[in-house]
Amino acid sequence: MLKIAPYFSNKLIAWYLQNKRELPWRNTANPYHIWLSEIMLQQTRVLQGLPYYLKFVEAYPKIEDLANAPEDEVLKLWQGLGYYSRARNLHATAKMVSEEMKGAFPNNYKDLLKLKGVGDYTASAIASISFNQPEAVVDGNVYRVLSRFFGISTPINTTAGQKEFKKLAQRLIDKDQPGTFNQAIMEFGARFCVPQNPDCGNCIFNDSCVAFQQRKVSQLPMKIKSKTVKIRFFNYLVFLSENERTILQQRNGKGIWHKLYEFPLIETSEEINLSMLKKLPQFQDFSKKLNIENISLFNEKPVVHKLSHQHLNTRFWIVETSEASESTIPISEVKNYAVPVLIENFVSEFFENY
DNA sequence: AACTCGGGGAG
DNA sequence: CTCCCAGAGTT
Known part of the structure; x- marks a missing residue:
């Protein structure tokens, strides 16, 4: 005392x-x-x-x-x-x-x-x-x-x-x-x-x-400064089939948002354009299985989602397909999944009139 | 001991 | 922009 x-x-x-x-x-x-x-x-x-x-x-x-x-x-x-x-x-x-x-x-x-x-x-x-x-x-x-x-x-x-x-x-x-x-x-x-x-x-x-x-x-109080934030580049593939289905994946392994859901993600070391996207093996895995009819970029200017220790430079690619394949869910059910705020913000903006 | 893990409010 | 919030777990 x-x-x-x-x-x-x-x-x-x-x-x-x-x-x-x-x-x-x-x-x-x-x-x-x-x-x-x-x-x-x-x-x-x-x-x-x-x-x-x-x-x-x-x-x-x-x-x-x-x-x-x-x-x-x-x-x-x-x-x-x-x-x-x-x-x-x-x-x-x-x-x-x-x-x-x-x-x-x-x-x-x-x-x-x-x-x-x-x-x-x-x-x-x-x-x-x-x-x-x-x-x-x-x-x-x-x-x-x-x-x-x-x-x-x-x-x-x-x-x-x-x-x-x-x-x-x-x-x-x-x-x-x-x-x-x-x-x-x-x-x-x-x-x-x-x-x-x-x-x-x-x-x-x-x-x-x-x-x-x-x-x-x-x-006061004194504090040791932490290191600078990491910058990452996220490309989300927002699949849309003609019968209004899309794909969500659960994040597993280490890193942020463990066990939350998101659209299929391709992370790159820099910002990419459409032709670069099409050449990525992760993208080609999808194009082999799905009949892709059209691809468009939702946001030319990346959304910068800021976390305390990293900045996520994010673009959403709208990938239209002709038919529903396996592992898809109705778009109306996306709201039932736990997703990061970054995804939630996109969903509420993009699917507002869907 | 240093790093990782979210999102938002305040100035 | 910067700082920091009724911190804990992992490396």
Whole structure:
């Protein structure tokens, strides 16, 4: 316990009780609901995750309902939220808890940590909020608040930084109300001690915040810059048969969008034209099997779909065929498949009048 | 220790 | 444009 801990905690929690948002997962200690919200909010803003939380709670009132759902259905509900391994791990953990643990959710940090998709942050969040255990969370908000208040310049995206801030948070946590403390420091970071231009003049800690006293608020927290993004070139083959069928494929193996669906994809090392497309072996595999009548380019100017670590330079080729072959689906059923936002945007634009 | 994995909001 | 969000898993 640090000498400053009671001061920090009391002031923080007082602020929280006056300023907290009313959120659906704040009116319960149900570990299923807390777990669900914490998985969804990993690297995701509250306002982005909120509608998904409401959808999931309605579709799956109990963890057994989630466990019994098909994986494709879970992915479809998750569509648009990103980081789809969260959805797959969520489903796997629901089955694990429902079937092998007979529905009894793990009730302590150590056992929670064993669950797929549950790391240090999420295990601490569930342990403190649902089971009142003094396990301190360290998320992006906590890094920011603590690095500023204590004037710590250790980079947060290093092993040393993670250990240092975890230890500090653990020494600060209010052991009588750990869940409230954890939510308070995160809410304070999200709503007041914000990344850009925080209102330090009106901050409850501006007489004790080291960064504010030393005018280093804008420099904290420190972070090691990540490398530059990779640029990729995607060519989607949007097959259209005369009886209104097309082809979707499920992504498997490693990489982005694992287990989501998309049109047949040919990735190239640069932008290509129609004659280059026709010469590609991947394309010829299709032209051998299908009677292709016409090919047109939907978007001359590539759609640049930006992910945090890669830019997808994407063009959609409309490939009209005379007849339906095997492995096609009715165009009207495309909307039932979980697809990346990149595909969803194209589908809603192209098939709008279809 | 470094890399990978989405999408969107804010300035 | 840049930064970052109630991080975790893999290499």
